Amino acid sequence: MPEEADQVVTAPSGTRDITGTPDLLTTGLDSPDVAGGALPGGPPLLASRLTPPVPPEPVLLRPRLLDRLDQGASGPVTLVCAPAGWGKTTLLSTWAQGERDGPAPAWLTVAEGETTRRLWGYLAAALRTAAADDPDDGPPPVPDGPPRPEQLETLAAALAARERHVLLVLDDLHRVTDPAALTGLEFLLRHSDGRLRLVAGARSEPPLALHRWRLAGELTVIGADDLAFTADEVADLLVAHGVSVPAPAVARLAERTTGWPAGLRFAALALGDGADPARAVERFAGDQPDVAAYLRDEVLAPLEPATRDVLRRVAVAVAVHADLAAALTGRPDAGHLLAEAAREGGFLHQDGGSPQWYRPHPLLADVLRDELDRLPADEVRELHRRAAGWYAGHDRPADALRHALLAGKWAGATELLVTRWPELAPDEPAAVPAPPEPPAEAVRRDPELALAAAAERAYAGDRAAADAQLRRAPADAADLPAPRRDRFGRLAVAVELSLARLGGDHEEVRRTADRLLATITAKESPSGPDAGSAVAGDPRAGTAERDDVRAVAGAAHGLAALAEGELSTARDHFAAAREAARRAGRPRTELLCVSRSALLEAARGALRAAEELAREALAMPPCQGWSSRSDCGYAYLALAFVDWQRDRPAEAAAHLALAGPAAAEPGGAALTALCRAGLLADGGDPGGALRMLAEARTAAPGPELAEWLAADEAQVRAVVGDVDGARALLDAAGDGPAPALAAARLRLRAGDARAAERALPDWTAAGAADWPLPVRLGAGLIDATLAGVSGDARRAGRLLEEVLALAEPDGFRRVFTRADPGVRDLLAARLDSGTAYWATVSELVRGVDAQPVTATADGPARTLDEPLTERELTILRYLQSILSNVEIAAELSLSVNTVKTHVRNIYRKLDATRRRDAVRRARELRLI
Secondary structure, eight states, rough: OOGGGBBBBOOOOOOOTTTTSSSSSGOOOOTTTTTTBBOSSSSOOOOOGGOOOOOSSSSSOOOHHHHHHHTTTTSEEEEEEOOOOOOHHHHHHHHHOOOSSSSOEEEEEEETTTHHHHHHOOOHHHHHHHHHOOSSOOOOOOOOSSSSHHHHHHHHHHHTOSSEEEEEOOOOOOOOOGGGGHHHHHHHHHHHOOOOEEEEEEEEOOOHHHHHHTTOEEEEOEEEHSSSOOOOHHHHHHEEEEEEEEHHHHHHHHHHHHHHHHHHHHHHHHHHOOOOOHHHHHHOTSHHHHHHIIIIIIIITSSSSSHHHHHHGGGGGGSBOOOHHHHHHOOHHHHHHHHHHTTTTTSSSOHHHHHHOEEOOHHHHHHHHHHHHOOHHHHHHHHHHHHHHHHHHHHHHHHHHHHEEEEEOHHHHHHHHHHHGGSSSSSSSSOOOOOOOOOHHHHOTTTTHHHHHHHHHHTTTHHHHHHHHHHTTHHHTTTHHHHHHHHHHHHHHHHHHHHHHHOOHHHHHHHHHHHHHHHSSSOOOOOSSSHHHHHHHOOOTTTHHHHHHHHHHHHHHHHHHHHTOOOOHHHHHHHHHHHHHHTTTHHHHHHHHHHHHHHHHHHHHHHHHHHHHHHHHHHSSSGGHHHSSHHHHHHHHHHHHHHHHHHOOOHHHHHHTTTTGGGHHHHHHHHHHHHHHHHHHHOOHHHHHHHHHHHHHOSSSSSHHHHHHHHHHHHHHHHOOOHHHHHHHHHTSSHHHHHHHHHHHHHHTTOOOHHHHHHHTTTTTGGEEEEEEEHHHHHHHHHHHHHHHHTTTHHHHHHHHHHHHHHHGGGOHHHHSSOOOOOOOOOOOOOOHHHHTHHHHHHHHHHHSOOOOOOTOOOOOOOOSSSOHHHHHHHHHHTTTTOOHHHHEEEEEHHHHHHHHHHHHHHHHOOSSSSSHHHHHHHHOOOO
């Protein structure tokens, strides 16, 4: 609404001063004749600044944030701090106008260029309005201008004497540029005995001494990460806008916008006009006119010119940190400017590493690249040249190669290929724009340049472009001298290996890796009349080492074996390749091997070795920053396995949340499913575990992983009462140790000890040392249980000691705490009879006793005043899982709003306020 149309506020006059001091509500700082609705000699006060604005339609309530504001408002200061477009005003307005006990908050929107005098005039009007809404307390004596010290003390005393607190909402507090303007407000907050409570919205932290409240635990901050829309909220927003988008497209939109509310509203409006919403989501970018204009006007324009220039110039890189920014811009303070820009959050993300890497918001990155393209071409090439030099000196050869090609530095690009080729394999393809194709004349002079261009495109995952570049090279290399020709052939095979890996043809990967190994079957030696001069004239000659070839070829063999579920073969290849990479000094190749070795050791049960390798991988330089997320994902997945087997579900779930990229590859996906399903089953969600295991078993690469998945699925089926399904599954699973153990456990639970003994695999045989250790431990526990059932307590104790001896070095716990009930009795008996592992057994007995009691076959006991409907019971079972409301809706073919309505009913009937409480209450009532 234009300011000319705003109504004038007339503050109440003649009010009582509850402290007995002169009535400051109608007394200005300098004049006793000021009108209640305006400052002396100044313009009238505007109603629009003293009332919460109407939220944009459609209004989407966000209970999780409203609850945060309610909780924060119980303390002195709550700050909603984020850049433009993150929904601060919308959230505050929705909250201020919501239902609550007591009077509504006082509201003030700070204007641009607000003076101290004008600010206090509006503060006086806002606090008078709040006092008028509270008949139980008189109005505080608020001055209409900058208060004198004695007036501040009087006002603070008046506020402290009130029975009820006063809530004050200050929106756009960042517009107060004079720190002195808020000095009086800070004094009141500190000396009003908690009766004045501030809820502020700002684009940056205001000039208040927030650290004092933060240290006292009295500061609530809601930042950009909190304001970002979750996947459920994105789906709800699209539904509110009448846009129907498939679930994968919802996730893609949430990723593309990182939950930025303004960006999502722009997207919702754009999607509403299109015939194909899913396709429109893929096309939604920062070059959309409305989005670009908003980001330029509201995000970039308020920044200092130096900061804008740094952001534009570092846009040549996908991610940047202080040293790189300084190298690109020539500004020693570039890192400081980046840190300042990132402090507000939202549009410049930090990775949390050391040193900090910064990545712009995806939509802002589109705008910054457009700004970069407006620079003169020579300047842009110089930026790429600097980037190439920096990356080359900081072990980032793939990035260095791309920037060398973008800068047109052909000799530098070729040298990077020759000297750094082992670390140019596409271990983690990164979609980046293609550099210009090297000119034909440059390729004729240096055929390896075509290989460099092909390697860069392969690393970026662009197989077609890489193959096209590779085809440019062979004819031009035919006349090279022998040593250089041999090197060229080796490099060409290395690029072909990258293309084979991109194609996903594992047999072709193996064949090409063997061809690469064949290039070092005999030690190279210069031969022919031109050999000596060729080597002497080319400083890049002879740099391909045997360890480089062994590392790259071995890693490729390991990846192919892991993708096909050949875990033992993969483990051997990765172990040999990581040693070769270590000798050759190739940290990126070493990281690939170490991270996957960690997972394979965890899968076989070598938990201590797995944990050491995973920690080693996460500490390696290539695992810092924004690169190697897939390699780090394998390390986190290994740690999740370790925590799972040690019965630390919370830690395992936390590590699983960081393992995402590893689950995209077949071997990693199967092992992720094993761990995640185990956590679901242990947490009381057998249905979710069964769905995950069945899906993973169908897609399992190789018989070994398929057997593990089938064995675990059979055990879960038996727990939920589907014994026939469990037997059928095991009959078809093969005769490996894991299915055999599951079959023995199934028969023991059925009370057939003889059949269980016949089915139990021999865990003491020599070959059992190659089994996964959890399987061997499980078989030992069944064997000890059977001995106990037969009355042979001495043999049962001896077997249990052998199992403990195997489990103790690696810290296994879950195999005991989640075992059959008879194991608890065996463990307790060892405490009485004596054990070499008394501390461990004592801990395990307590752990077994602490396990939740499952529902009996008689069905759950229901003691609710209002019973749950069948649909609500179904959704309640899903609430035990990690599925979001969007995923639950997809599973049940319901709308997200329908699911959320059922969830609210479940919370109401169970007297719960969040998912965890509802699940706990339901288990207490044996509803699940």
